[in-house]
Amino acid sequence: MSHGDADCGEGDPLRRPDGSGRVPVPVRVARSWIRVVSLLVPGRHRADWASEWRGELDGRGLPTGDGAGAPWDAAWRTWGALPDALTIRREDGMMTDQWIQDLRFALRGLARQPGFAVVATLTLALGIGATTALFSVVDGVLLRPFPYRDADQLVRVVGVRRGVAGTTPVSYPNAMDLGRTAETLTGLATFDEWYPALTTADGMVPVYGATVNASFFDVLGVEPALGRSFRADEEGSGREPRLVVTHRFWRDRLRADPGALGSSVVLNGLPYTLVGVLPDTFEDPRLQGRRWGEPQVWRTPWFEVADEFRSGRSYAALARLRSGTSLEAAQAEADVVFAGLESAFPEENRDRQVRLVSLGDAVVGGARPGLLVLLGGVGMVLLIACVNVANLLLVRGTSRSTEMDVRQALGASRGRLLGQLVTESLVLALVGGGLGVALAFGATGALAGSAAAWLPRAGDVEVSGRALIFASLVTAATGVLFGLFPALRTARVRGPGAARGASEGRMDGRVRRSLVVAEVALSTTLLIGAGLLVRNVWTLYRVDLGMEVDQVLAVDVHPSVFRPMEEDELDPWFDGILAATAGVSGVERVGGVDIVPLGGSYSCDGVQRNDLPPPPPGEGRCAEIRAVVGDPFGALGLDVGAGRTFTEGDRMGTERVAVVNTAMARDFWPDGPPVGASVTVHGETFRVVGVVADMLNNGPLQGGDPMLFVPATQDPWLAITGRGVTLLIRSRTDAPARLADAVRAAILAADRSAPISDIRPLSDLLDEVVAAPRYRAEVLGAMALAALGLAIVGIAGVMAHSVARRRREIGIRIAVGAGRRRILWMVVGEGLTLTLLGTAVGLLGAVALSRALETVLFGVGRFDPLVFVSVPLVLVAAAFVACATPALHAGRIEPTQALRAD
């Protein structure tokens, strides 16, 4: 382990040397600008050139010991890098004078029509910026390699059961047997969640951690930045407890003290010797089932894991493929190994297998379809932006036809004119691209930040080098895409006298109108896609969950992890906490459950009817088991269908009783109501005393499953797992968050050391469950609105131009008696025709898009009539708005003036 050089310096010695965390945004933008422009500089000067600009930029823009720096001023000054690069290029003979002349011509031309230049560059900046930002998110989440050695060799090992959908954790002995025997694997790591409490000067603090086998970090291929990882002999009973911590924990809790190595960190009252600190680049491989955040402390098992039950499936596993081995080959071998384990241990392993999933698929596979839909959407916005600018250039081209004629007459070749016009569009694209990249820096943070709670890896997303290269390519492509065609039209060869030929004018008009149709079509498709996603979310929120979440406050408390508690202390402890919270004014009912509804955790444990013969191994049925305290049914507003719920008399030592939900009653007792029936759960016999209504415990995306509730202190597993409960506190009002402080105080009054890790309204959890669809709807919705805005600008621009060109004609019409109202409708009619055509094409596109969306639609059909009808109406209304100004303008044309002009 080498960390000698990391120890020097002050503060945090492991901070990256470029200090990228503290660089002001304008300086960061300017740095990328310099990087982009440096591509213009001849290769042998490039490094020095970029270094000089960086030196000046950083010297001025970064905070120094004696001042804050002037980031905006310094960043603004770097615009000069472009003329500078061009000078060097020319001095180097790499650029002909003609090139320079074209550039000058382009700049001068754009300066003459600043309105056009501003609209065109802003449109492109919007398209390129949004595309770059979204690409950055896609890159950071889906494409960015994981920071592990040969990360593509890492696979998740997940349990599956033949004939049953879904995945399970794996059992420790099975996983170890796989790791030992499989030739195709070179290492296997196990992971188990751990929720210890850290002893600090200010009392106990809950932290999130993990229990991993000793080879965990070796399998990942991660070297600690300080110290070492676990040694092979550092697991199992009788070993001294060792600890590896993340860089963040070391910085926040150990004051970034390199001397902390070898010292003790006290967790749950037990001293752990700190042996290693992970690098700050370490990325959690996200093996945990719940979203508790990233593990901060890592230990090895202190018990003999070899003694773990083969049927106890509570471990996540990760394996490394032997170099050159395919996933398929490893899967085939794992199938063989598990067939062997099944025949060796038929009781425990019937129908059990594992599936190997590449780490990338396991972590971000679920996010892929949604992100690709958004990337497709933003691509359409970019396309619309290009179409819009192409249209603007065409309009400009027609108005410059005289200039082109004169220049051709004076001897300019077609190639020369073309070169100049393409240079002009490249300049537009370059400026638009530069602005777009600046926009992307802000937008990427916002896009990724708002998704960080549920989108894996989104927290670390930034505009990467790859994204900048992508932006440059997009910029170049857009420059050609929107520039070439109008340039060809504008610079076409004309015969003498053909300059204002009617046929050519008509041809241009047709092209412009086709572009508008295309633009409207793309907007329609996008709006329908966004409409479907918005409807989807709306429907999800309106699904009847069976429980009432709005009035409920959820409070996580852990009874046993903070101080050792004897089993018979549990009932009085819960009684005290429940009584204290129930006494808070505004509280209506109080209950608690070990796994909070909507908490995103699902498990199915075996339940057996005792009046039936035991099912053959592997064919038992399962239900979600919940350990509860107090009255969670009342707190959630669940109706009691039959029998009773729990009372204070149901506690440790009294008869074990259970309450089932309607789905379970129906599935397990089709022959009649189950009240009084006897079942076996977790190896103990329980008597069913009541039936409660179903709730969608896992949110609107999943159906109601069989559930069985037992009093927490009667559940033999609660004490083993040591997990806490979430109190469900029903408020008398719809603003349960207002009770938070009073509830916290009441709990602490009952038990000063009670660890409260989280207090939030239950509706927050619903928001989290619906967060991903809502995010997609919001982002695609924003894009669709941008597209609509661009389409309106496009329609308005083309109609205005059309009116200007037909001024004479309209004048004549008015002169010969056409009413102004009629002229008005003529213009509006033309715009509406284009819009209707575009909408029709767009509807076809939407049919195709809705197929791609199907994977992310839950609450709404892909041909939702409301969306498919309302979007075309919105577009027609938008077209009216867009045509209004040009139409009114046309209606006001004075025939005398129109005929005299030109």
Next chain:
Amino acid sequence: MRPTRMTHAVAGILLVIADGHRYGFDVMDATGLASGTVYPALRRLERAGLVTGQWEQVDPSAEGRPRRRHYAITPEGRRLLPQARARMADLQRLLGSAGPSLGGASGGGGPGEP
């Protein structure tokens, strides 16, 4: 080598570098010229041998910032200083003579068309 035209910008840049302003951004501050003017002019002056650019002698990784490039005037450049001063004097005279038409030297009125 291309001859360097003694434009006002070139004259101004030569003079402030001779005065000891060494970095590109400092030259901008001292002359009031934009970066798009200063840098291309510096490149031409360096190529013409009138100024010379040199890298700061620091270790970027130790300093935590990139090296800066500073410029100094060469003996050839120094020989042109009188010419540069004359050029600036022309400019001053030009501006000075335009003074009265700008609405009086007292500066009471707003700027008018020259």
